[in-house]
Amino acid sequence: MTDKNSSSLMEKVISLSKQRGFVFQSSEIYGGLKSAYDYGPLGVELKRNIMNEWWRSMVHEREDVIGIDASIIMHTNVWHASGHLAGFSDPLVDCLISKERFRADKAPRPVSGDELPIECLDKGQAKSYLEVIKKRFNIELKRNGKVLLGMRVIDENNIGFFEDDNEKPSATFPYRGYVSPKFGSPFLSDERQFNLMFRSQIGPIDVLGDITSFVEKNKDLDNKEMRTGIEDIVKKSAVYLRPETAQAMFVQFLNCQQSMSMKVPFGIAQMGKSFRNEVTVEHFIFRSCEFEQMEMEFFVEPGTQKEWLNYWRDKRIDWWKKLANNPDKFRYRAHETDELAHYADACYDIEYEYPWGFDELEGVASRTDYDLKKHSEHSGAKLSYFDQQKQDPETGKNGWRYTPYVIEPAAGVTRGLLVYLLDAYHEEIVPNADGKDSSRVVMKLHPRLAPIKVAVLPLVKKEGLPEIARDMVSNFFKAGINARYDEQHSIGKRYRRHDEAGTPYCITIDGQTKEDQTVTIRNRDTMEQERIPKEDALLIIQKRLMES
Ligand code: GAP
Numbered sequence: 001m002t003d004k005n006s007s008s009l010m011e012k013v014i015s016l017s018k019q020r021g022f023v024f025q026s027s028e029i030y031g032g033l034k035s036a037y038d039y040g041p042l043g044v045e046l047k048r049n050i051m052n053e054w055w056r057s058m059v060h061e062r063e064d065v066i067g068i069d070a071s072i073i074m075h076t077n078v079w080h081a082s083g084h085l086a087g088f089s090d091p092l093v094d095c096l097i098s099k100e101r102f103r104a105d106k107a108p109r110p111v112s113g114d115e116l117p118i119e120c121l122d123k124g125q126a127k128s129y130l131e132v133i134k135k136r137f138n139i140e141l142k143r144n145g146k147v148l149l150g151m152r153v154i155d156e157n158n159i160g161f162f163e164d165d166n167e168k169p170s171a172t173f174p175y176r177g178y179v180s181p182k183f184g185s186p187f188l189s190d191e192r193q194f195n196l197m198f199r200s201q202i203g204p205i206d207v208l209g210d211i212t213s214f215v216e217k218n219k220d221l222d223n224k225e226m227r228t229g230i231e232d233i234v235k236k237s238a239v240y241l242r243p244e245t246a247q248a249m250f251v252q253f254l255n256c257q258q259s260m261s262m263k264v265p266f267g268i269a270q271m272g273k274s275f276r277n278e279v280t281v282e283h284f285i286f287r288s289c290e291f292e293q294m295e296m297e298f299f300v301e302p303g304t305q306k307e308w309l310n311y312w313r314d315k316r317i318d319w320w321k322k323l324a325n326n327p328d329k330f331r332y333r334a335h336e337t338d339e340l341a342h343y344a345d346a347c348y349d350i351e352y353e354y355p356w357g358f359d360e361l362e363g364v365a366s367r368t369d370y371d372l373k374k375h376s377e378h379s380g381a382k383l384s385y386f387d388q389q390k391q392d393p394e395t396g397k398n399g400w401r402y403t404p405y406v407i408e409p410a411a412g413v414t415r416g417l418l419v420y421l422l423d424a425y426h427e428e429i430v431p432n433a434d435g436k437d438s439s440r441v442v443m444k445l446h447p448r449l450a451p452i453k454v455a456v457l458p459l460v461k462k463e464g465l466p467e468i469a470r471d472m473v474s475n476f477f478k479a480g481i482n483a484r485y486d487e488q489h490s491i492g493k494r495y496r497r498h499d500e501a502g503t504p505y506c507i508t509i510d511g512q513t514k515e516d517q518t519v520t521i522r523n524r525d526t527m528e529q530e531r532i533p534k535e536d537a538l539l540i541i542q543k544r545l546m547e548s
Helices: 003-020 041-060 076-082 123-137 207-217 223-236 246-251 253-259 305-322 370-379 413-424 465-478 491-501 511-516 534-547
Strands: 023-025 037-039 065-067 089-094 101-103 142-144 147-149 151-155 158-161 171-174 192-195 199-201 238-240 266-275 290-300 330-334 346-354 357-368 385-391 398-402 405-412 425-431 437-443 454-458 483-485 505-509 518-523 529-533
Touching: 003 023, 003 413, 003 425, 003 437, 003 491, 037 041, 041 065, 041 266, 041 290, 041 305, 041 413, 076 238, 076 246, 076 370, 123 142, 123 147, 207 223, 223 238, 246 253, 246 266, 246 290, 246 370, 246 405, 253 266, 290 305, 290 413, 305 330, 305 346, 305 357, 305 405, 330 357, 346 413, 357 370, 357 413, 405 413, 413 425, 437 491, 454 465, 454 491, 465 483, 465 505, 465 511, 465 534, 491 505, 505 534, 511 518, 518 534, 529 534
Parallel strands: 065 266, 454 483, 454 505
Antiparallel strands: 023 037, 089 101, 089 192, 142 147, 151 158, 158 171, 199 238, 266 290, 290 405, 330 346, 346 357, 357 405, 385 398, 425 437, 505 518, 518 529
16 A cells, blocks of 8 residues: 555544445444444454453463453442543543634644634635634734634634734734644633543432422522532432453452462453543544443562563564564554553553654553552451561561552553554555456455454355355364355455455355365465365364464
């Protein structure tokens, strides 16, 4: 894929995802829900294969990591202790002209002397915004097509309206240091904190009834008091959908460690759904409100966290690269101090070069002993570890009780799925049956990730060929290999369809099969075909999948 094509790569992948059944817009027939996606017949297989590969490398192949599957709804005190109820929020701002709502910390920040053009969608919108600004702020900006001109940043606290290119502003307004991302408007509301967790109510409590009675009884309260009163009623039965899978591993630290007699260093891993009421959902499935994570909390001795952080950073980036066609598109980046989360003393982002540039795929954080200590404080449980073999560094006595430090590789499943779709998409010019150039789209998914491992295609739908093909498919299933019987359309069309599905091997049953018990096996990437004994097909596919 050339650079010229890369800007449309995203559109091509989105379109192929729908056509071939990888990803659909949620509730599409009702106009769609922008922040949610459904994984179709191929998508669900791809997603599970990514998760299975992660589980294999993070849990099954390691003696020092165990797994759990915790509930999505947890005790509300978990979120008090972790800081999510107090701090898991974004600063939100509204544009007073366009009503655009955005995150202040992600907004563009023009500096002193910069022009502040308001870029409207079309002339009609520009005329209507011109009127609103005139009415509300008593200034008349100049319109050039769909752009409104005349404002400039004076300093970090003020913007000015400069009429007819005058040197002195004829009006000044307070400047927040940023403008709205879509229109470039500096006319903004105050910032409000917005909690990213989805709230629900648990139990047979009539919250609306309780609120109604409270409002009726307290009509004299001012707005703030009324809000606090209502908030108190809601909080009594409030529960939250987890915004990360991580907290369960801290809360179940003792149960896991004791039930499996684990010795530090060891890890607890989990994969599953997380939910965030994201203000900005963007780039297809890159950022959505419902997504899936694969996280592991690795508990280490205090003082060893730096070496373990580097260890997991390298392990994790190697894992992503191993399953990709273009390993050069992955890199890691250390967080600056001001980027670090409140619980972390260091962090790396594993990034991928998406069509819009390098962006996060996985975080590998050194979370210190923050979470275990917080949950100990809030619950009263002693979330610590006793190492009989070590001396306590403070007392010098044998045996050391300490709160382990934590290294956390936290990856997004659905974001990973997007990465592997982008990585797999290839367009090629290849000769067709007549030897003429034709283009083919092929999803070069790693065979371990491919939704269908092998398609079995009878050349014609008669002469006993379908029976032979179905028999072979059933043998693949018995061996745990996802195979697919496919008899629709010409053989050429079927090959192309499976190229787009990312199926690494197609086995064709033809007239010769009945004569000499051989079949052809076609390789997705090279398109080469070889004739093999029918009875060897299973072993050959098994071997190729294992060696891939
Ligand atoms: N426990 C730490 C944690 O959750 P995070 O960086 O917020 O850290 C980890 O999330 C990973 O989860 C991200 O690197 C990303 O791959 C994925 N992720 C986070 N928010 C997401 C969203 N709204 N949509 C899709 N994936 C998301």
